[in-house]
Amino acid sequence: MSVLVYTESENGKFKKNAFEVASYAKAVAEQLGTSAVAISFNADANNDLGTYGISKVLNVTNDQLKTFNAEAYAKAITEAVNKEEANVVIVSSSANSKYLAPILAGKLKAGYAPNVVEAPNSTAPFTIKRTAFSNKGFAHTEITTDTKIVGVSNNAFGIVENNADAVVEDFSPSLDDNDFAVKSVEVDKVAGKVTIADAEIVVSGGRGLKGPENWGMIEELAEVLGAATACSKPVSDMGWRPHGEHVGQTGKPVAANLYIAVGISGAIQHLAGVSASKTKVVINNDAEAPFFKAADYGIVGDAFEVVPQLVEKLKEFKAQNA
Amino acid sequence: MKILVCISNVPDTTSKINFTDGDTKFDTNGVQFVINPNDEFGLTRAMWFKEKQGATVHIATVGDASVEPTMRKALAIGADEGIRINAVPTDGFFVAEQLANVVKDGAYDLVIAGRESIDYNGGMVPGILATLTGMNFINTCINLEVEGNTATAIREIDGGKEKVETQLPLVIGGQKGLVEESDLKIPNMRGIMMARKKALNVVEPIDAVKATVDNKFEKPAPKGTVKLVDSADELVALLHNEAKVI
Ligand SMILES: Cc1cc2nc3c(=O)[nH]c(=O)nc-3n(C[C@H](O)[C@H](O)[C@H](O)COP(=O)(O)OP(=O)(O)OC[C@H]3O[C@@H](n4cnc5c(N)ncnc54)[C@H](O)[C@@H]3O)c2cc1C
Numbered sequence: 367m368s369v370l371v372y373t374e375s376e377n378g379k380f381k382k383n384a385f386e387v388a389s390y391a392k393a394v395a396e397q398l399g400t401s402a403v404a405i406s407f408n409a410d411a412n413n414d415l416g417t418y419g420i421s422k423v424l425n426v427t428n429d430q431l432k433t434f435n436a437e438a439y440a441k442a443i444t445e446a447v448n449k450e451e452a453n454v455v456i457v458s459s460s461a462n463s464k465y466l467a468p469i470l471a472g473k474l475k476a477g478y479a480p481n482v483v484e485a486p487n488s489t490a491p492f493t494i495k496r497t498a499f500s501n502k503g504f505a506h507t508e509i510t511t512d513t514k515i516v517g518v519s520n521n522a523f524g525i526v527e528n529n530a531d532a533v534v535e536d537f538s539p540s541l542d543d544n545d546f547a548v549k550s551v552e553v554d555k556v557a558g559k560v561t562i563a564d565a566e567i568v569v570s571g572g573r574g575l576k577g578p579e580n581w582g583m584i585e586e587l588a589e590v591l592g593a594a595t596a597c598s599k600p601v602s603d604m605g606w607r608p609h610g611e612h613v614g615q616t617g618k619p620v621a622a623n624l625y626i627a628v629g630i631s632g633a634i635q636h637l638a639g640v641s642a643s644k645t646k647v648v649i650n651n652d653a654e655a656p657f658f659k660a661a662d663y664g665i666v667g668d669a670f671e672v673v674p675q676l677v678e679k680l681k682e683f684k685a686q687n688a
Numbered sequence: 689m690k691i692l693v694c695i696s697n698v699p700d701t702t703s704k705i706n707f708t709d710g711d712t713k714f715d716t717n718g719v720q721f722v723i724n725p726n727d728e729f730g731l732t733r734a735m736w737f738k739e740k741q742g743a744t745v746h747i748a749t750v751g752d753a754s755v756e757p758t759m760r761k762a763l764a765i766g767a768d769e770g771i772r773i774n775a776v777p778t779d780g781f782f783v784a785e786q787l788a789n790v791v792k793d794g795a796y797d798l799v800i801a802g803r804e805s806i807d808y809n810g811g812m813v814p815g816i817l818a819t820l821t822g823m824n825f826i827n828t829c830i831n832l833e834v835e836g837n838t839a840t841a842i843r844e845i846d847g848g849k850e851k852v853e854t855q856l857p858l859v860i861g862g863q864k865g866l867v868e869e870s871d872l873k874i875p876n877m878r879g880i881m882m883a884r885k886k887a888l889n890v891v892e893p894i895d896a897v898k899a900t901v902d903n904k905f906e907k908p909a910p911k912g913t914v915k916l917v918d919s920a921d922e923l924v925a926l927l928h929n930e931a932k933v934i
Binding site: 434436437460461462464465467468469471472473475476477478479480481493495497498499500501502503504505506507508509510511547548549550551552553554555556559561562563564566567591603609610612615616617623624634635638641644645647648658659660661662663664665666672675676678679680683687 | 699701702704705707714725726779780781784806807808809810811812813814815816817818819820824825826827828830840844845846847848849850851852853854855861863864865869897898899900901902903904905906907908911912914915916917918919920921923924926927928931933934
């Protein structure tokens, strides 16, 4: 018996969410009185995972797996689950993990609970709290199968240091051509930019910004905060911003520590997707905008005046606190 | 090409979410049900394949008789035939098993499902379905072309897009982008009349395990009132000292 966690990496480096899911796996392992084992693909410095309580890392080194491939990764993880006799598998809420987890569920005949926000409140029965109804509610879900898959919501559990010594072991899953039936042809990704999924802070603009030519100040605000940029649905529908930035019920969910909404009215579909964020700031010139009811802090004012001032003040703040 | 579009019947996006029976059930009182938005994009893409490439399009839903109005709407949009699997969809794994059974019988080349339903947000049906049927699987699909036996798709990844290629038979988890918002079809009178005559077959569920059970629901704690501030200065101070997020 053990808890197996899939720790994501990119270009050899662990992603921030890898440390969060590792921390989560350690918490579950403690509850179950067992150890947390990680599986990583082409990652350097695997022993770093010990810092978050991982006692063993199965390290896969395989050039074919340099680009994420859901089926092949799921096959490798399934083998690792069998080898380690893992009964709980932990993944993140990244796009890749959400692609992989249901395949794993099918292969392992395992119940899968996504968007989990806390460590299990009971392990027998295995019950966890997760968001549902696009963040308009929570479900307390019991996973009843022998093997259980838990998808941890971003920024929900946090990173917890928990010193252990991670033993790194090479692991070579047996893969064949069938596992690569879906082939990656081209990856188009903006390098060096914080993505909505990874971001702790998200700066989002709505129709109140009037046009794509005014996004410079949103980007500047994001830059000074080390944040990702996002937008409301009409903004991406009109082509002012790429579809991938659209957040909300039918777009991306945002579970950031800080969400700043500029010129966004706060329609129910938008709020649903962002309400899991911890602190929400709204800048809107209409004091009656519904978003103010869902916000922690608000400025009633013209975005074209407020945002540049905020950028200025944040720069000063950063200079003082550097 | 024979296409199956999986349709989830979900509360309209503006629905207020409430629970009944000691917070163990979703309160459907006064709730309008619609085609899951992610499925609607897929259905419209299927219509494109029907019009341009002569595909046959079936729809399938796991649900009791209450889902039929939503299915009729999908038929009015242009699907040829509907299959209702007569069971209450309590768990994603269960739904995937029911759909997999229909897919095996129907010899479909392409199965289009939504990336996730906006009610339980499980996001697991397309992936489990693909695995159970041995079909290839592409998730978060925002573009799909099929030439002969080869499918080329674009999928959304964190921070960008990935172009992938595979062979039919294929399952996709689709979402916005699969077609433009403006191309979504609203059923017209003729479509609605025709839909009445289309077959809506009811099949009984197979035995399947329920892998998860939602024992209880909860609403988020009510929000305190917003703190309105006058200046950027004040906001920065609050974010640092009070919210501790910068
Ligand atoms: C099925 C369905 C699904 C949907 N899913 C989503 C979703 O996932 N995400 C989403 O965002 N929406 C979604 N919507 C759309 C949603 O209902 C709203 O239409 C949308 O969120 C509004 O976007 P907005 O706030 O940017 O624009 P608007 O509603 O036009 O609001 C603009 C705001 O900007 C303010 N403003 C204007 N000028 C200024 C200024 N100079 N300074 C400051 N403020 C200013 C205005 O006061 C106003 O509050 C969905 C709708 C449907 C029907």
